Amino acid sequence: MICDATATSPCVGVCELDQASGFCRGCLRTLQEIARWGGLSLGERRMVKSSLAERRCAVAAAPALVSGA
Template identity: 50%
Template sequence: MSQPISTPCIKVCAVSGETGLCIGCGRTLNEIARWGALSEDERRAIMAALPERLAAKAR
């Protein structure tokens, strides 16, 4: 049995034209599109960067 893919998605899916980031999770369109093909380590690395991205966006 395979484990579910970890995801930062909070079901608020809209990409800001200003930042190019999803306003819900902070990922780029490219990251969102490739998410299922990334390794768990790659996903965790991106997720580790998301809080700073979202904080920077809020400033």
């Protein structure tokens, strides 16, 4: 069996929601994305992970987007 890395959770164990942005300071998911993760299809997980890559770029450009990150 081949393991598809896109199916793994992006959680990094820093679970704190930034009230201003609505993103987790660790993985940059929204509370809704975190809550729904277990029930998402592989395609939906890939879409969330794609969004996270874009959020990481935005946070790198404007670190205040997620305070404390």
